[in-house]
Amino acid sequence: MHGSAEVAAPLFLSIGVLLLFAWGFGELARRFNQPAVLGEIIAGLILGPTVFGYLSPDMLHWLFPAEGHTASMIEGITSVSIALFLLVAGMEVEFSAIIKARRIAAITGIGGLLVPFGLGFAGAYAFPEQFGATEGHYNAIFALFIATAMSISALPVIARTLMDLNLYRSELGMITIAAAVLNDLIGWLVFAVILALFGIGHTGASGIAATLIMTIAFSVVMLTVGRRLIDKGLTWVQAYLSWPAGTLGFVLVVTFLSAAAAEAIGIHAIFGSFLAGVALGDSKHLSEHTRKTITQLVSFVFAPLFFASIGLKVNITANFDLMLTIIIIAIAFAGKILGSGITARLSGMSNRESVAIGVALNARGAMEIILALLALQMGIINERLFVSLLVMALATSLFCGPVVKRVLNLKPGKLFVSYLSDKYFLSSITSRTPFEVIGEMSGLFARTGLDIEMIKETLIEREKLMPTGLSNGVAVPHARIKGLKQPLIAVGISKGGINFDSSDGTPAHIILTILVPENGNELLLNLFAEIAKTFNQPDASSLLVDSKNFAQFLSSLKVLTENVRTH
């Protein structure tokens, strides 16, 4: 029906392949403890002109056409994806956290903003050519953009890193997040103004002033009156309309209309959806359920689609400028780490903490990439500079997690799921009594080179001391073993059930035999607590008892442990 001259792949082949690659490489990145966005960008680069297009330009053009009906349809999907991603990013902002940690956060946030902003502006204004400014541009606007690009933070990356390290609710975490929020709010505001300046650069001073005033007014209104109205509206909708249909619809209506308002002002739609997210996320009445439903599908499906689509638009090898990239990275690292770190130190944080805050705020991640992409699309920057900013965004994000961990000397606790292995798994226990079961399961540890008889004796001795049957059909025979370096957990399943003398009188169907190093008492207690919580869910053991192999067992267990973690 549409443009018969157009030869393009069917829509779902394009987005199916795009999501497949984004999903696969995102997972690979996570496997190496890196942010998924790194993998997703690489997926796009592989599918785009950099790799796939180099091998077969025709196929690329067919699968991901640059223009026409299919290209527009894909753009519609990625436009909604990015607006939803900014909604989620906005919801992660804890407006109240800024208020709580306002003194240090304000100083740190502004320090972390002004230093890179100043360095970026001075550099780009003094040497526009080296920074890749195009002829005929207003140098000041260009320098303003570079300054903003240097001072932005990646709230989602920072928040996730802090959560992974169990620091999100700590004082350090709160200060970092609050500083990042302040950073981002101001950064995006300045960027909105740049877009306005650039877009209407020819309409004269009065037009610029109007957009500027409208942008600031829109932001202020959304974060004050709008925030309170949204809170009231959300409460009303949740109380009187159907649930969750009414609430989910309301959240998305607010987001889209706020995005539309931003578009009407002349700034980018995503600024509106970000502000809507901040306002919505601040409401106490946005239930965890609503938040999770939106966050998960967006983070794991729509955001990957969007980030992978970026790589489709740029040829990284043809536009890679080593010198420019080094300059950008150097200013970015120096400006942010020094700016935030020193101000954090001055406001009373310890040396280590100040470095950690500096490094955390240095992560630019997804936010920088979106900023750069918009600037590229508007013609503010060229592809060379875009690639350099892309590399800088990824480099600063990669640097963040491992370095913060090392600086603070953290060893994040492992979940008990991570100690399980198909090597120590018995899908069907044949024994009938606890001691027999212990004997049967001890055999699983043969390959460790440990003394099996000794293990068996120690486990039985402990069992005699006091039975290890917990309630809800799980038993945890355990022992501290001399010479053991890492905990070992064997899983045994008994359909018939074994009487481990549990507190609630039920037979044990899932037997977790746990060996810990000699000094592993604390670890043991943590494992017990986690296991008890996991099996305290209705049907937990009946869900697991049907597992025919380790993958099935682990698959069901993952869901159970995740329920516990997020409640």
Added chain:
Amino acid sequence: MHGSAEVAAPLFLSIGVLLLFAWGFGELARRFNQPAVLGEIIAGLILGPTVFGYLSPDMLHWLFPAEGHTASMIEGITSVSIALFLLVAGMEVEFSAIIKARRIAAITGIGGLLVPFGLGFAGAYAFPEQFGATEGHYNAIFALFIATAMSISALPVIARTLMDLNLYRSELGMITIAAAVLNDLIGWLVFAVILALFGIGHTGASGIAATLIMTIAFSVVMLTVGRRLIDKGLTWVQAYLSWPAGTLGFVLVVTFLSAAAAEAIGIHAIFGSFLAGVALGDSKHLSEHTRKTITQLVSFVFAPLFFASIGLKVNITANFDLMLTIIIIAIAFAGKILGSGITARLSGMSNRESVAIGVALNARGAMEIILALLALQMGIINERLFVSLLVMALATSLFCGPVVKRVLNLKPGKLFVSYLSDKYFLSSITSRTPFEVIGEMSGLFARTGLDIEMIKETLIEREKLMPTGLSNGVAVPHARIKGLKQPLIAVGISKGGINFDSSDGTPAHIILTILVPENGNELLLNLFAEIAKTFNQPDASSLLVDSKNFAQFLSSLKVLTENVRTH
């Protein structure tokens, strides 16, 4: 950057307004116990040429352009929306339910398929003009389409109706669902073949045969080998990849690629995503969490966007043909209710049950609308027939819920939330002892015209018999009251807490004073069970105790009761 001649509203204004109307009218439909899709379609008709376009064609063209970049972007979004909706519809199919109820379901399903199919085919083949066939069409293909349109069912509508009536897990529910699934699988298969026949009508018999074979092969493979592979894949992904990111990504990758495969065969993408949904939904390893995350955002955001967008394409007043609509509705009702009802009766169901099954299977809802829309887009039918099918789809769905309820003489239980009202709400109790609290709260019932002193006495008498403090900070003073017709529940909040002598020793912060009619013993027990379950959640009463007004209280309570309902 795109076609400068195009003057269209910014993307987010278009979809924001579309979602706003779909959300509002969908909610309105629910308020009147009607399927939301009815409201969503009406929203589209109001925004489209039927109403808004009639008032201001230019504004319509600006807000929802029929062609160009914005139109394509919106089409991209609605294309993904409908594919996701069919995924969800497919996931609702319980493949195993068909196996369990296979005998009656097969007979009923095939009866409910063959009779309307036969009537539809005979009618349309004999009187093509009356049915709105266009000149120069293959009459047989057209009649085949009408036959299919008559025999399809609306699985999502039927499933939701049965769930609302608490019949989903009953024998009657299982048979109805199984019959509907069989119905839909065959119906969509035939439709896929029609699309193939029509699309390649000019390529000769060998091309037709090829598409036919590929369509059937694709369906069979997806429902046998594919289903098992997806189950294995899902298990593996959930066990070894990150959770829930890996799982959600996997589900969507499978869906999009299955849609792409359907497109490659030459049938519509949504057939692929429906089959993917059936295969995925059948896997025991698709966790409730994954299912809900996808289902809710799709059902309450993307599906409404899609259904509202339908109304944008059609002018219902200009294309409404009363005679045609009556014929279509008559054949649809007669064929389906007789076909399914009589075969259900013959297979041993009671009279009432058979009628209920017939009426339930008669609902065409969303599925019919999608089928008709595709046929319209392909040029198989004209707008007149499309409007008649649309009206028929809505009429059969509207008919379903109330009539099944009446035929089976059901009075679905009301949730305790539905008895609450801001007239009986006290945000801050001043009393300190249970008897004083009862006195204070009895005052709330003054406006009912009942004897307040008598209520107070009865409540206190009951309280003396045995204290009504449940655990977890809630107390339920209650009494059976002569002359009361409907239960009344008053809510009182005490920040300090009142000692209602609860089993766990905690003071009561939420006091629910319950009055039931004299014969309301069973009702009372049900209310207690529901209240206990609701407050058995961690932090339930601490979440509620901060409510400053009734809306805030109800808003928080809705989330708590929903948690309980779906677990």
